C-alpha cells in the first residue's frame with residue numbers, strides 16, 4: 001500500500017476479530033519498522049509491553065472502560081517510556097559515531113535531561129507518540145486496523161504490568177483484523193486554526 005493511502009485509510013477501529021492472529025513474521029516486521037522511529041539523541045526510550053495473557057488482558061480491559069479492543073485485538077501494546085534512558089550508558093546510543101562525536105554528545109544528553117522531570121516525561125510522550133504512529137501506519141500498510149488508546153487508568157495499568165518506578169505508561173496501541181468500520185470521521189477544524197505562519 002502506498003504511504004499516502006495508509007495515512008488516509010488508517011482509522012481508530014474499535015472492534016476486532018478475537019480469533020485472528022497476526023502471523024509472527026508480520027509481527028516481527030512491524031517491530032522492525034517501529035524501531036526505525038526517531039528519538040531525541042537516539043535514546044530509544046520507548047518500551048513496548050505486549051499483552052498476551054488473556055487474564056491480564058481482561059484485567060486491563062476492566063480498568064479501560066471495558067473497551068473490547070484490549071481483549072479482542074491480535075496485538076496489544078502498552079507503550080511505555082523509560083524516564084532514565086538518558087542516563088543508562090548513553091554512549092551505546094551512538095556506537096556507530098566517531099569517538100570524538102560521541103564523547104561530545106554524552107555529557108550533552110545528561111545535561112539536557114538531568115533533574116528535569118518535565119523534560120524526561122515530555123521526551124517519553126514524544127517518543128511514544130511517534131512510535132505509535134509508525135506502528136499504526138505500518139500495520140495499515142499491511143492491511144490491518146489499529147487504535148491508539150488513552151481511555152484507561154494509567155496507574156492501574158502500571159501496577160498490572162509491574163511498571164518500574166523510573167518508567168511511565170504513555171498509551172496503548174492495538175492492532176488486528178477489524179470487523180466493524182470505524183465511526184465516521186469526527187470532522188476537521190479550520191486549517192487557519194491549525195496551520196499558523198511565523199507565530200501566533
Ligand SMILES: Cc1cc2nc3c(=O)[nH]c(=O)nc-3n(C[C@H](O)[C@H](O)[C@H](O)COP(=O)(O)O)c2cc1C
Pocket residue numbers: 010011012013014067147148149150151152171182185186
Ligand atoms: C492519544 C489518543 C488516545 C485515544 N484513546 C482512545 C480510546 O481510549 N479509545 C478509543 O476507542 N479511541 C481512542 N482514540 C481514538 C480517537 O478518538 C480517534 O483517533 C479520533 O477520533 C480520530 O479518528 P480516526 O483515528 O479514526 O481518524 C485515541 C486517539 C489518540 C490519538
